[in-house]
Amino acid sequence: MGFMDDVIDRLCEPGSYESVYHSPKRHAPMPSVEVLTEVVSRLRAVLFPGYFGHSEVEAESMRYHIGTNLDKIRRLLTDQINRGKCFVCVAENRDCTKCEDEAEETCRAFIESLPELRRLLVTDVMAAYEGDPAAVGPGETIFCYPSILAVTNYRIANRLHTLGVPLIPRIITEMAHSATGIDIHPGATIGEHFFIDHGTGTVIGETCVIGRKVRLYQGVTLGAKSFPKGDDGKLIKGIPRHPVVEDGVVVYSGATILGRVTIGKDAVIGGNVWLTRDVPAGTRVLQTPAGEE
Incomplete structure (x- = not known):
């Protein structure tokens, strides 16, 4: 197994890894795709209750359902925003002592925007239903259509992008890109009642x-x-x-x-x-x- 030592030595040479190595500072590692996947999944459950997350959501349990998800989203997303901000600080060699406080403020602003985000998505759902003769109801477009999945991720990512969050928005839209073949940059500006038929x-x-x-x-x-x-x-x-x-x-x-x-x-x-x-x-x-x- 001596050849392994040689390979390890070569891979550990600074000239080999310096352009592809992320060195975390202040104990802030890279954002986690797995955690962001959970965040988006919980956001989908908040925005479309009963379709995602717990399927048995009644009006009487709606507040508990949404509140539980939002509490988890707030904690997970604040940490991920902080990691994204620190990533940029490291890349630009800036002081990131304010990243944690800024992450908390940004996450709060994002959560406060969720009612408007849902309003926009309702218009997108109706655009999909009204624009596709094959759709049997709005619920089918929410649960099945790649357009709604991609546009939901886009609207989440666009709001974070507008709030100045680095890196995280692009990760979120690329999740949908991988799943649907629909590639929407989070910086794009898209009005209400938007529909991508088929989409690939x-x-x-x-x-x-x-x-x-x-x-x-x-x-x-x-x-x-x-x-x-x-x-x-x-x-x-x-x-x-x-x-x-x-x-x-x-x-x-x-x-x-x-x-x-x-x-x-x-x-x-x-x-x-x-x-x-x-x-x-x-x-x-x-x-x-x-x-x-």
């Missing part, structure tokens, strides 16, 4: 702005056209580079819309269309059939 392969970029009553189908990409670099040769991050999709737009399967373009209100974008320009309100953009000019 849908991509929504960081700076997308999506209005109310928008419907997307599978394989839709709302992406960036280019990635500008600064004088130092590094990518310029955070600039608006993804589409603006106004109220009432429908984008059919396989369509690709790139860059900071605007798709006007009530426009319809056909399947497999490639767009890098603005589309006026009410316009129908269709792929030219083969053999036609």
Whole structure:
């Protein structure tokens, strides 16, 4: 087994691991995917009581059910937010003595936003039910539809992102991405009554702005056209580079819309269309059939 010692020695050389090693400071390790999975599961039980978590939730036991979950969420999520903040402090070589206090304040603000979060999700559930003739009821969309799973994770993550939480929001949206194939960046802005039909392969970029009553189908990409670099040769991050999709737009399967373009209100974008320009309100953009000019 002498070869093992040689491999261990080589893997322990600082030059080998320094770019892929996280050294925790102040006893704050990396966020835990397992714990965040529990947090999201408990949030789902709070937002959709009876569908997730304990199935036998009556009106008389609702307060206990929600209160028990929220107490656990508060403790787990505060710790995870603290870990996320410390991760950034370590990466940027900053003092993180305020991370714990900030994590508690942020978690409180997040929990206070849950009634509004549920209101938004109710509109998404109704969009899924009303937009899919195959849906037998809103409950089916809550329990079965990948769109509702992905959008629930997105709305949770987006609220944390808006509150300035690093790392955690991306972990939460990537959970849904892995489960559904729907990739929504937590920084995107999405209005109420939003539905992704089928969903697999849908991509929504960081700076997308999506209005109310928008419907997307599978394989839709709302992406960036280019990635500008600064004088130092590094990518310029955070600039608006993804589409603006106004109220009432429908984008059919396989369509690709790139860059900071605007798709006007009530426009319809056909399947497999490639767009890098603005589309006026009410316009129908269709792929030219083969053999036609």
